[in-house]
Amino acid sequence: MIxxxxxxxxxxxxxxxxxxxxxxxxxxxxxxxxxxxxxKSTLLRCLNLLETPTSGEIFIDGQAITDPKCKVHLLRRKMxxxxxxxxxxxxxxxIENIMTGPVSLLGHSxxxxxxxxxxxxxxxxxxxxxxxxxxxxxxxxxxxxxxxxTLAMDPEIVLFDEPTSxxxxxxxxxxxxxxRNLARQGLTxxxxxxxxxxxxxxxxxxxYMDQGEIYEDGTPEQIFDNPRRERTRQFIQRLxxxxxxxxxxxxxxxxxxxxxxxxxxxHEMGQKTICRMQSIFExxxxxxxxxxxxxxxxxxxxxxxxxxxxxxxxxxxxxxxAFDPLAExxxxxxxLVKGLCEEISYGKAHTQPFTNELTMxxxxx
Amino acid sequence: MTITKNxxxxxxxxxxxxRLDTTTAPQLEAEVKTSLYDVxxxxxxxxxxxxxxxxxxxxxxxxxxxxxKQNSPMVVMNANETVMEVFELTGFTDILTIQ
Numbered sequence: 001m002i003x004x005x006x007x008x009x010x011x012x013x014x015x016x017x018x019x020x021x022x023x024x025x026x027x028x029x030x031x032x033x034x035x036x037x038x039x040k041s042t043l044l045r046c047l048n049l050l051e052t053p054t055s056g057e058i059f060i061d062g063q064a065i066t067d068p069k070c071k072v073h074l075l076r077r078k079m080x081x082x083x084x085x086x087x088x089x090x091x092x093x094x095i096e097n098i099m100t101g102p103v104s105l106l107g108h109s110x111x112x113x114x115x116x117x118x119x120x121x122x123x124x125x126x127x128x129x130x131x132x133x134x135x136x137x138x139x140x141x142x143x144x145x146x147x148x149x150t151l152a153m154d155p156e157i158v159l160f161d162e163p164t165s166x167x168x169x170x171x172x173x174x175x176x177x178x179x180r181n182l183a184r185q186g187l188t189x190x191x192x193x194x195x196x197x198x199x200x201x202x203x204x205x206x207x208y209m210d211q212g213e214i215y216e217d218g219t220p221e222q223i224f225d226n227p228r229r230e231r232t233r234q235f236i237q238r239l240x241x242x243x244x245x246x247x248x249x250x251x252x253x254x255x256x257x258x259x260x261x262x263x264x265x266x267h268e269m270g271q272k273t274i275c276r277m278q279s280i281f282e283x284x285x286x287x288x289x290x291x292x293x294x295x296x297x298x299x300x301x302x303x304x305x306x307x308x309x310x311x312x313x314x315x316x317x318x319x320x321x322a323f324d325p326l327a328e329x330x331x332x333x334x335x336l337v338k339g340l341c342e343e344i345s346y347g348k349a350h351t352q353p354f355t356n357e358l359t360m361x362x363x364x365x
Numbered sequence: 366m367t368i369t370k371n372x373x374x375x376x377x378x379x380x381x382x383x384r385l386d387t388t389t390a391p392q393l394e395a396e397v398k399t400s401l402y403d404v405x406x407x408x409x410x411x412x413x414x415x416x417x418x419x420x421x422x423x424x425x426x427x428x429x430x431x432x433x434k435q436n437s438p439m440v441v442m443n444a445n446e447t448v449m450e451v452f453e454l455t456g457f458t459d460i461l462t463i464q
Contacts, residue, residue: 253386275415278416282387282419282420287387332455335455335456336422339455
């Protein structure tokens with residue numbers, strides 16, 4: 001139904017979409033999740049050409065909407081969009097808001113448009129608000145009205161751009177419940193959302209977007225329970241991450257230690273844990289690995305901290321021939337590291353350009 | 366790291382403040398190499414020491430060996446919880462006299 005091929009969107013200072021490709025079938029409900037600023041909303045806005053892609057192609061039912069000859073207004077009718085900020089006309093009451101599109105763009109009679117509008121308002125639980133003006137409604141009610149207005153155009157696809165982000169938390173549920181009902185009815189939907197539980201429950205597929213691409217695409221179970229890729233896992237588990245790379249013997253030891261300290265303080269980790277992280281970094285990277293490194297090398301240290309259970313995991317990846325410091329390193333350093341960790345292991349790295357990887361879980365305070 | 370040296374006759378106290386790590390251990394090493402030859406009692410006061418790594422442990426071990434050679438006692442005092450943890454994990458609690 002929707003085919004996206006190598007979509008790219010550049011602005012003068014930023015490239016929110018680098019290379020996005022995806023196939024979306026009829027009836028699929030796709031949730032798009034990921035950190036802020038990773039191109040989720042831009043992707044939706046490119047799909048209905050509110051933004052013009054810099055390059056790449058989008059096909060809807062086989063028609064390239066990115067082709068300049070394409071009759072965009074006809075294709076847009078297949079696609080409705082629900083915005084974060086509702087975008088209702090404040091000078092019209094709710095039923096007029098809903099009727100405007102069908103009457104002026106689809107040529108429906110006012111009576112038909114009104115009847116259908118009332119049906120839709122009934123469906124979103126707002127029948128008694130048909131004559132109210134947007135200012136008289138709560139945020140949740142406005143968004144439900146906006147959903148009814150989108151559905152009045154009989155779209156085949158509905159794009160939701162963070163439909164609950166502007167709402168008071170008490171009103172999120174009522175909007176999600178309307179979207180859930182639509183999903184059950186088999187409407188094709190793409191939903192940019194930060195509501196993880198909702199995304200998990202409602203979607204047939206989840207796109208995790210990061211760094212301007214669909215970084216991981218899978219079923220909700222796959223993405224939420226068994227993410228394959230590192231950044232997906234960090235996002236889903238809400239891990240706080242610190243990374244540093246040493247690639248020269250003139251590294252800034254004091255600077256890195258101070259960054260570890262700042263990271264720990266920012267996330268309210270205890271002083272003991274901060275010292276333990278610094279110990280691991282110093283004993284493994286500086287004492288055990290650095291002296292073995294030759295001209296071109298990289299030692300990448302990553303700390304992942306889970307605020308919910310205080311789990312602190314550290315991975316150290318490095319280039320060069322296979323070397324297990326746990327087996328061959330300095331006794332004192334290794335004794336100390338082993339004592340500070342609950343789990344520790346050495347293996348082959350699976351991320352280029354690294355060849356070795358140490359992973360460990362810090363002992364809790 | 367700051368090292369404050371206090372010598373009363375042949376009894377010397379070295380009070381360490383800050384971090385004893387890869388970059389600062391050579392400072393203590395230099396002090397140990399030059400000052401211990403006529404010392405009959407050495408006290409390392411770690412009250413203000415926040416952090417110690419294996420690089421620091423090696424220097425303390427060298428000081429202990431030097432004092433053993435001189436048949437003179439060495440005492441480590443006032444280590445905080447973090448530093449004590451490092452001593453315990455590395456077995457230094459069995460090697461050093463800790464008060």
